[in-house]
Amino acid sequence: MTAMTITPSRSRSQGDSLKRIVAVTRLHFVNRFATFWLPSMILGFILLLNIAIWYLILAATAGVDRAQTEKGFSYSGAVFYIFIYMLIVAVQAISRTFPFALGYGVTRRNFWLGSSIAFGLIAVAFSALLTVLSLIEGWTNGWGVGGHMFAPSYIDAGPWYLRFVLYLLTFLFFLFFGSAAAAVYVRWRSTGMIAFFAAIALIIVGAIALITLTHSWVAVGTWFVTSGPLGVAAWSLVVTFVSAVAGYFILRRATPKN
Amino acid sequence: MDESKPIFLQIAESIENDILSGALGEETQVPSTNEFAAFHRINPATAGKGVNLLVDEGVLYKKRGIGMFVAQGSRARLVAKRRDQFHTEYVEPLLAEAAKLGLTSAQLAAMITEPIAARSTTDKEAAS
Amino acid sequence: MTTVIEVNGLTKKFGRFTAVDNASFRVEKDRIYGLLGRNGAGKTTIMQLLTGQLFATAGSISVFGETPVENADVLGNICFIKESQLYPEDFRPRHVFASAPWFFPNWDADLAERLIADFRVPVNRRIKKLSRGQVSAVGVIVGLASRAPLTFFDEPYLGLDAVARQIFYDRLLEDFSEHPRTVILSTHLIDEVSNLLEHVFVIEEGRIIVDAESEDLRGAATTVAGTKGAVDAFVAGREVIAREAIGGLATATVGPLSAVDRSAASAAGLELSPVSLQQLIVRKTTAAPTEFEQSA
Numbered sequence: 036m037t038a039m040t041i042t043p044s045r046s047r048s049q050g051d052s053l054k055r056i057v058a059v060t061r062l063h064f065v066n067r068f069a070t071f072w073l074p075s076m077i078l079g080f081i082l083l084l085n086i087a088i089w090y091l092i093l094a095a096t097a098g099v100d101r102a103q104t105e106k107g108f109s110y111s112g113a114v115f116y117i118f119i120y121m122l123i124v125a126v127q128a129i130s131r132t133f134p135f136a137l138g139y140g141v142t143r144r145n146f147w148l149g150s151s152i153a154f155g156l157i158a159v160a161f162s163a164l165l166t167v168l169s170l171i172e173g174w175t176n177g178w179g180v181g182g183h184m185f186a187p188s189y190i191d192a193g194p195w196y197l198r199f200v201l202y203l204l205t206f207l208f209f210l211f212f213g214s215a216a217a218a219v220y221v222r223w224r225s226t227g228m229i230a231f232f233a234a235i236a237l238i239i240v241g242a243i244a245l246i247t248l249t250h251s252w253v254a255v256g257t258w259f260v261t262s263g264p265l266g267v268a269a270w271s272l273v274v275t276f277v278s279a280v281a282g283y284f285i286l287r288r289a290t291p292k293n
Numbered sequence: 294m295d296e297s298k299p300i301f302l303q304i305a306e307s308i309e310n311d312i313l314s315g316a317l318g319e320e321t322q323v324p325s326t327n328e329f330a331a332f333h334r335i336n337p338a339t340a341g342k343g344v345n346l347l348v349d350e351g352v353l354y355k356k357r358g359i360g361m362f363v364a365q366g367s368r369a370r371l372v373a374k375r376r377d378q379f380h381t382e383y384v385e386p387l388l389a390e391a392a393k394l395g396l397t398s399a400q401l402a403a404m405i406t407e408p409i410a411a412r413s414t415t416d417k418e419a420a421s
Numbered sequence: 422m423t424t425v426i427e428v429n430g431l432t433k434k435f436g437r438f439t440a441v442d443n444a445s446f447r448v449e450k451d452r453i454y455g456l457l458g459r460n461g462a463g464k465t466t467i468m469q470l471l472t473g474q475l476f477a478t479a480g481s482i483s484v485f486g487e488t489p490v491e492n493a494d495v496l497g498n499i500c501f502i503k504e505s506q507l508y509p510e511d512f513r514p515r516h517v518f519a520s521a522p523w524f525f526p527n528w529d530a531d532l533a534e535r536l537i538a539d540f541r542v543p544v545n546r547r548i549k550k551l552s553r554g555q556v557s558a559v560g561v562i563v564g565l566a567s568r569a570p571l572t573f574f575d576e577p578y579l580g581l582d583a584v585a586r587q588i589f590y591d592r593l594l595e596d597f598s599e600h601p602r603t604v605i606l607s608t609h610l611i612d613e614v615s616n617l618l619e620h621v622f623v624i625e626e627g628r629i630i631v632d633a634e635s636e637d638l639r640g641a642a643t644t645v646a647g648t649k650g651a652v653d654a655f656v657a658g659r660e661v662i663a664r665e666a667i668g669g670l671a672t673a674t675v676g677p678l679s680a681v682d683r684s685a686a687s688a689a690g691l692e693l694s695p696v697s698l699q700q701l702i703v704r705k706t707t708a709a710p711t712e713f714e715q716s717a
Contacts, residue, residue, distance in 0.1 A: 052493055058523035062509075065520045069511045132509040137474050139524040140496040140569070287491070290475050291507075297643070297695030299636040300616060327598035334590060335616040336453055337598045339636060386684065 052145065059141055059149025060156070063128055070157065074120045075164070081113050082168075082184055089180040105181035113184050117161060118209045125154065125213030129221055129282075134291030147283045150214065158206035166199040197265055204268040204275070211275045215282035222289035300335055304343030309352065309371055312363055319368060323353060323361045423450040425571060425603045426471060431480035433466055433627075440466040442627035443480070451601035453593075455618035455635070457611055457702055463627040464607040465504070468573050471605075472501045484571070500525060500569035502560040504576035508548045514559050515544040527568035532596065536562040539588050553580025561589050565596055574606045586610070590617055611699035615639075621698070625706045635698065642701045646672040647691040655689055663704035674704050 064070055089108055096104050128150055136146050169185035177183055186198060219227045246255055259267060311317040324332070329340040344361060347353040352367040391401050426448035433441040440463045448454055456464050469475040470482060473489035473496055482489060489495045508517065518537070522528035537544060540558035548556060557578050564574055578586050594617060597604065608614055615635060623631035631638070642662055645652055652671040656664075662674040674696055678686070686693055696704070 051497060055493060055497065055524070058520075061523055062520050065516045066509065066512060127510045131507055134507045135509055137472075138501045138503060138506060139521070140472070140499040140501070141524065142473075142491045142493045142496055144491060145493060288476070290469070298640045300639065301636060327595075330594055330598055331591070333616070334594065336619045336635075337594070338452065338619050339616075342636070389684075 055141060055145045056149040056152070059136060059146050060152045062132060062136060063150060063153035064156075070124065071160070074117055074124075074161075077120070078117055078164075081116060082178075085113055085182055085184050086178045086180060089178075089182040093180055101181075105177070108177065108180075108182045114165065117165070118205055121157065121161070121206055122209040122213040124157070125210040126217040128153070129214045129217035129286070133221060133286070133289075137291055143287050143289070144283075147286055151211075151279060154207065154210040154214070158203050158210060161206055162199050162202035165202045166195055169198055170195055201265055201268050204271055208268075208271040208275045211278040211282065215278035215285070218282040218285040218289065221291070222285050224292075300333075300339050301342035301346060304329060304333065304335075304340055305346045308343070308347055309375075312352065312368055313371055313375065315368075317363050319363050319365055321363055322359070323363060325360055424448070425450045425485060427481075427483045428471075429481045431467075431470065431482060432478045433463075433470060433475060434478045439627050441470065444624075444627070444629050445480075446622060446629055446632055448603060448605065449620075450603055452619045453597065453604045453606065453617055455611070455614060455621045456605055456607040456624065457609070457621060457631075458607075458624040459609065459706055462624045462706075464624055465575050466627075467624065468501065468503075468575050468605070468607065472496070472499055472573060474501070498570040499573070500564055500567040500571075501573040502564035502575065502577050504579055506556075506560050512548050513545055514542050514548065514551075517548075517559055517563060518544065521563050521567060525567035525569055527570075527600075529566050529568060533562055533566035536565060536592060539592070540585055554578075554582060554585060555580075557581050558585065565589075565592055568596070568600055568602065571603045572605070574604070574608075576607055576609070578608075578610075586613060590614065593617065611702055612697055615698040623702050623705065630705060631702070638698055638701060640695065641677050642674050642696040642704075643678050644672055644674050644694045644696055644700075645686060645691050646670070646694070647689070651689045651691055655686055655691055662701070663707075674701070 092108075093101070093104060132150075133146060137143075141149075165185050172178060172183065172185050216228075216231060219231045223230070246252055262270070308317065308323060312319075317323060323344070326341040326344055327337055329335075329344065330337040333340065344353065348355060348361070351364055352371065353361045354364045356362055387401075396404075424447050426446075428447070429445045431441055431444045432439065442463075444467065456467065458464050466475065470477055471484060471489060473491060476490065484495050485498060487495050489499070514537075518533055521533075522530065536558075540555075540562065542555055542558050542562065543551070548559065551559075557580050561574070561577050561581075564572055564577060578589060581589065590613070593604070606614060606618070618635045621631060621633055621635045621638060622629055633641075645655055647655075647670070649666055649669050649671040652673050656673045656675055660676045662676070664673045665671065678693070683693060
């Protein structure tokens with residue numbers, strides 16, 4: 036009884052909140068293998084597979100106009116895999132890491148802020164990676180076989196930094212949209228999911244109907260052409276931003292269940 | 294631990310027993326509350342309650358910064374206390390039961406003295 | 422004594438189901454509490470309410486003097502170890518132990534290391550590949566090593582064998598002695614923990630039916646067994662917690678008995694036996710209300 040240590044009573048300091056937000060951000064990166072190495076390795080594998088396929092096609096079509104064949108290679112959609120992977124990363128961050136972090140005594144607000152920072156960092160890191168790979172792709176004349184995995188023609192926004200911005204906006208879109216969708220699930224479970232996807236389907240069908248009824252398809256096409264890939268991606272910021280804000284308010288009243 | 298009475302009383306009793314048997318001599322240090330708690334696998338506060346009971350009764354005393362010690366003369370006091378308890382807990386029910394069975398005081402005395410005598414003879418035999 | 426938790430009229434409803442029904446209680450600083458009751462009685466719900474994970478339907482909760490809901494100052498002092506805790510996908514124990522110190526300023530890495538060895542946790546195996554007991558051990562280690570001023574253990578040891586549970590109790594007592602803190606432990610293995618607990622709450626169908634010092638509960642009940650007539654005569658006018666009869670024999674669990682009561686009971690040829698905390702709670706939580714009325 037004599038050597039009773041004094042219990043640390045509850046701490047309360049100004050920098051505490053920031054520390055906890057940063058802790059949440061770090062929590063998303065503690066398993067670096069799942070966040071960085073695994074998607075990078077799969078990306079590398081897809082690249083090798085693509086190069087092999089391009090090479091085989093070139094070999095099979097030897098004698099045919101090579102330039103014509105290579106033009107076909109510029110429409111690769113392989114890079115989309117990584118966006119979907121990040122969508123899943125975001126979904127799991129909310130559905131699995133959220134209840135875990137609450138047990139660590141994290142508030143929903145700090146969890147969302149910390150996660151948003153993590154999403155931003157993931158988007159920057161992978162955009163940088165894709166941009167670097169696209170530059171290598173250019174310098175090596177499409178990995179020696181004229182392939183375009185990282186700078187396919189439909190997202191070729193010109194200079195490398197615009198390509199970086201394009202990637203960044205796309206990553207942010209998938210990450211925040213995924214986390215908002217997961218927040219709907221965490222808060223309202225499968226009922227919420229059904230309503231959520233029904234609402235999205237309704238918006239898409241509504242938009243299509245509106246465009247069709249007002250005979251605006253030509254105008255829409257023109258808009259896509261004049262806006263260019265970067266312009267279209269910039270508009271995705273609206274959805275990204277709405278997802279980020281809505282996700283926060285949805286999660287704010289969510290309760291974790293196992 | 295016995296389920297029928299509070300643990301702190303049992304802790305106090307076990308310390309008393311150690312003092313009575315001489316395992317804990319006067320002016321020797323007794324284990325700390327936390328050591329009692331760990332040994333008996335009980336809550337430290339409960340162990341503390343048992344120790345404090347003995348402090349209140351003057352059996353143990355606190356040396357600031359060092360620990361708990363058995364007080365001077367506590368063994369004699371405990372013997373006196375236990376003798377009183379022995380009377381109320383054992384002798385009185387014994388007498389009540391004896392009266393119910395119609396045992397005379399001579400018969401009762403014989404029942405007590407004979408085994409004691411027998412035991413002392415076997416002790417002597419064992420010793421020789 | 423400092424009050425850490427104060428709850429008044431707390432009610433939580435899920436639709437029509439009332440999980441917590443008008444509960445009021447207090448928790449004092451640096452003591453070990455037991456939250457006991459059957460599965461589904463509302464133990465987890467109370468813990469989730471106290472940690473701001475669930476929102477109360479009615480009533481007030483004050484933890485460290487403030488509401489816990491979305492309160493970083495309050496929650497920063499809490500560690501909540503839940504039964505079958507969900508871990509982030511593909512987490513391994515080492516990820517848990519690496520990240521925990523960022524959230525718990527009092528984290529003791531040496532203690533964590535020791536506990537990992539004690540419980541033989543394979544730190545590099547995926548959590549979803551671990552056995553039930555190993556997953557529980559991960560939670561127990563975090564709960565102990567975090568040294569949070571307010572720690573909740575909700576059925577922390579599903580799948581832990583008797584040896585591992587004993588290690589948990591020993592380490593909890595040891596660390597609690599050196600670093601006192603407020604611990605709330607929910608369990609249905611009451612006999613195993615009854616000596617560790619200083620205070621006990623028993624919850625039944627969302628209501629707190631016992632709120633007492635565990636020392637006061639010890640010896641608070643005795644089972645009286647004998648012929649039906651003798652038992653009935655003895656318990657007449659007493660509070661009977663439970664009663665059973667087989668043919669001409671009966672047992673009844675009654676409240677505290679004095680020395681006079683005891684000798685009266687033996688004189689009547691009745692057999693007395695102490696009731697453990699677990700038996701007492703089993704009897705209290707299974708007795709039909711009509712039995713209570715009959716005895717009253």
